[in-house]
Amino acid sequence: MLGFVIRRILFAIPIALGVSVVCFSLVYLAPGDPLQTVLPPDATAETIAIVRHAYGFDRPIPVQYLIWLWHVLQGDFGRSIATRRLVSLEVSGALANTAMLALFAAPLSFGLGAAMGAIAGWYPGRAIDRLVTGAAVIGVSLPNYWLGIVLVILFAVEFMVLPASGMGQSGSAAFSLWRWSDARFLVLPVLTLAMIPIGIIARSTRAAVAEVRGLDFVTTLRAIGLGEGAVLRHVLKNAAPPVLAVMGLQFGYLVGGSILVETVFTWPGSGFLLNKAIINRDIPVLQGTILALSLIFVATNLVVDLLQAALDPRIRRR
């Protein structure tokens, strides 16, 4: 097991480095000179040269990457072009807000999705299976940004029971989960964000449970005389590893893919920050946010792999 853990961690390092290369190259994907945004349009050739030197853009690109990486490793992502604030501060504040959405959406979608999928997989072909499968297809086909708008139309405009957007009057800094006047701002974004993972997890749990249920050992368990409850427990345990992998992936998507939902609800999280950075062509913030989010995704995948190996000894031997 220890060997597997070490190998898996060593394997994540080159991936993380590759991710950092991609994030760094985003500057060069952008059309035009990366300095365009910081220089006035009438800058003289001399000023351009000075600024270019100050930002280190006159060095070879691999050297620029290494310098950037060195700073990033020390937690220095540079300063935002739009606000002049430290990128690390902007990103960590936004990440906290995104994490809050994900931490509520994850148990909701994992619990509901797994329960729906397990019931459907236990009764394949029955009416309940059709119902769950249909609901799951709707969940994965819904554009969640549209669902957000519809929920706003219903609950904020028609019934006026929940707020339409933002984090409330106290704002991001003073937001408290224990005050309903603040916490109610979470309800619609969390519901919207949870919809796709519910569908995906219900689908994969159904497939896993239905498959394990048909295996020979289940017949054996019944032949030994185990009750249905005990058989179900065995089936669920054996269906867990693939479902767990999907859940891990979905948690990564909840954190890294919340940009659409955050934009709909103007929730001041990392996706919203990313959207702002794109509009302002604020490359340091763009790089910092994407690097942070994708590294979280890499770390999540690592944790899921280790958890899976802990549950299923066969994986360790690969």
Add this chain to the structure above:
Amino acid sequence: MSETAIQAAAETPPASPMRGYWRSVFARLGRDPITLCFAVVVLAIVLAALAAPLIAPFDPYQQSIIGRLKPPGWRGHPLGTDELGRDLLSRLLYGGRISLLMGLAPVLIATLIGGTLGMIGGFAGRLANTAIMRTMDVFYAFPSVLLAVAISGAMGGGIGNGILSLSLVFTPAMCRIAETASAQVKHLDYIEAARASGASAARILRHHVLGNVLGPVLIYASSLVSVSILLASGLSFLGLGVQPPEPDWGLMLSTLRQSLYVDPLGCALPGIAIFTTSVCFNLLSDGVRRAMDVRA
């Protein structure tokens, strides 16, 4: 199981098992009325988008200052007008062309590039495999929405950049699937036999590996179409895909959202179009997968 399969393959002439397989897939599809229904709906959506210039009642770009955000039926506009007084139905029809293009093109590109790279990666030696698969792993390490947004965000909006970024998002997973399928058959006896009889690597790939890779790759590609439509509309919704005044479902959703309080119905319509298309493609893909699964 593999022995009987090889035996069966040896007994039948080389071209016909393939044709027989696809014929049986279509036969199974023909016996599945629900999937056929969704196929008809998908066909209708595609045809409506293609025939937009013929059936659209108004010019989708024609604005009207006095006719903004009018309800359905106002002066012959079947679904009313948008925030600039343009006919909503015409814009939905024309929007379908761009939305479908942005949904289908990335899947096609990713299938071609990812499928080919994966097939080669699974079949080739260790070095080529490592080079291809480790590069793919890096792009696989990004959440898909994030990668699409990052690339389109850095390169700027537009249909071309949107298609490019989505293609890049779908390529790694496609490559992995093709690689697995191709590596599975690499050491089977019939491949060794082909090699021993002097077939070149390209010939073996084309005649003996491709058939085994095609099934899983096509099944995965069919399931990607609805994801791609959702992501592409999402990009346009964020202002990173299709640019105004072009009609596109995601972009319409984002501009009509501003008038949410005045005209909730108009704001819901483009979303219904995206949702319907995405659901139908999803169910169609499920049906195709069931039909292509020989075990069932």
